[in-house]
Amino acid sequence: MAANMSLKRNEMPTQDPVIRATNFNEVALGYSEETAIDEALRCLNCKNAPCVAGCPVNIHIPEFLAKVKEGDFEAAYQVIYKSSSLPAVCGRVCPQEKQCEERCIRGIKGESVGIGRLERFVADWHNAHSAEALKKPESNGIKVAVIGSGPSGLTCAGELAKKGYEVTIFEALHTAGGVLVYGIPEFRLPKAIVQKEVDALIALGVDLQTNVVIGKTLTIEELFEEGYKAVFIGSGAGLPRFMNIEGESLNGVYSANEFLTRNNLMKAYKEDSDTPIMKAKHTVVVGGGNVAMDAARTAKRLGSEVTIVYRRTEKELPARLEEVHHAKEEGINFAMLTNPVKINGDENGWVNGIVCDRMELSEPDESGRARPVKIPNSEYEIKTDCVIMSIGTSPNPLIKDTTKGLEVNKYGGIVVNEETALTSLKGVYAGGDAVTGAATVISAMGAGKTAAKAIDEYLKNQ
């Protein structure tokens, strides 16, 4: 078949912005079979495949696209599945424009191939059409504990289960999925997709223990005493950061974690939910990452006007391009070069405004990004009844505090050997946000995979 030389990629069908801003159904609707084939035909099958090097788990992209071109979607899925255990998730939440698609040759003159959209299509096609039940591999009788059921934990557990290990996942919350369930909203990642991944692990023989907080209910030492031969820590990022400005304890000030957890995990958006959430008139979200976009778009769907406040410019927003684009379409205001200095409240302790400085960009800082500096006497107040702080997290102390000899860095992140994910303790591995601080789903998955490989090698040599 001839290559499709269109400079533009096939558009992703989406729900109408006006309608979707009032519901929690998925925004992006996915390619049809015809569109998928047409889009795959834009791939030139470059010999050196620069896209593959841009993928944190090195999916053989031209190979899976070749199968899509042929209309053999199941074969395409099998190509992806060799490298990635959560394609339906990653196709939806990876920042592809900074990874595989950034390196796509087609992107030099025109738009890159919609690799992420095709990954999603292939994974959804497989989920809809494949009836083949996963079989539990023959057990090798060796027990491995995985702490946390987010992207790194699910990946590590899956890889080890496929090799015959007896894997138990310990999850602190009542539902598995970690950030995929409590953090990322339904409209971006339907929870049924996450559940399908969890069900697949259970079919592989993984034992899922919810309501167990490692560091509290059980310690890592006790896991070894109970016969686990290796432990993977994928406990996630942890405590939300605040700005330490006046007024952060007023009623109506949330961390993004709390706001999103109430809504996503506890389903507070449903009318009959037992868990309350504030339905504000005008919400201000502080921060510019994916989590900030998720919080803003969630508040919008709960009926609020929303303004995102970020201290740099739109160009520096760390969020995925598509999320920014969708947020704008949904009518969210972007107040760039704006930095909060104080939150005002009424006499009953409720938020009624946020005072901000206007900023300008100066020389780049250590992170290479232009440093925002305050414009003198530029202070102004935004009227608001709800403020959501989305400025990152600091590591959770529960495991560190109860695990003797586990080395952490000055930020509290667990120190590991990057090649093997091995921590300072024998048989204890770690990956994902617990190591790196807040990062992406795909990098956490990559770490889970690295750890699984290292654990397998370690245990084989025991």
Next chain:
Amino acid sequence: MYKIASKKVLNSFVTQMEIEAPLVAKKAEPGQFIILRVDSEGERIPLTVAGYDRQKGLVKIIFQIVGGTTNKLNQKDAGDYISDFVGPLGKATKVEGLKKVCIIGGGVGCAIALPIAQKLKEMGAEVDSIIGFRNKDLLILEDEFKAASNKLIVTTDDGSYGIKGNVTMPLKEALENGVVYDEVITVGPLIMMKFVVATTKPYNIPTTVSMNPIMIDGTGMCGGCRLTVGGVTKFACVDGPDFDGFLIDFDEAMKRGTTYRDFERHAYENTCNLFKKEAK
């Protein structure tokens, strides 16, 4: 699923249950808390541990029926199941080295204060307890406290039992008479703890308060339970729930506690209506 092994009505607003949760029972210490959900769509609520039986694998909870979830929980009976029960969370109350302690409980807070008194007594410390209630009908755990204390004083707001007045009166009297405690540990309504702290402060007696703010995950992830302690933001779930009472901003904590008051009232009324309908 977690089985309710026993249920006992302590008064018309307060119920005691023992839940089968062997892993939690094995580790729980006085001052720590658990989080539970009644059913698969339920809210997560924190409750401080009121006791445990490590051999039988049981954890005791005592709760006041204040909102939708506690109302739903109260409708369950021994032999029924609840969907989630996780813990023990938070840090245990520090009791090491204490020789003479005053334990002050208010209302359902007495349920949490009791295991602390028991632990101290077990360690050989001298324990004076003051427990306060609105009236005689709401009195709970008197015998248990008697057994765990060298001296027990009961107060009621209306004088229908024990001393008329609030818990700070006998405390103040003791302190004025020169009684010296290594520490005062208090659990109860915020306003009561605030006044206990105001009473002990002039005598500079270390005072530990047990905070029970709004929470979701209970593991440090959501930050809903944050408090200002000595001017610094702390999370009750991982840094507490016990804090130095002299450092707590009680007024702020009280305001934050009202965030969902209207929602809770509606939820409570809704569950009441639902149960009435079911009863018909």
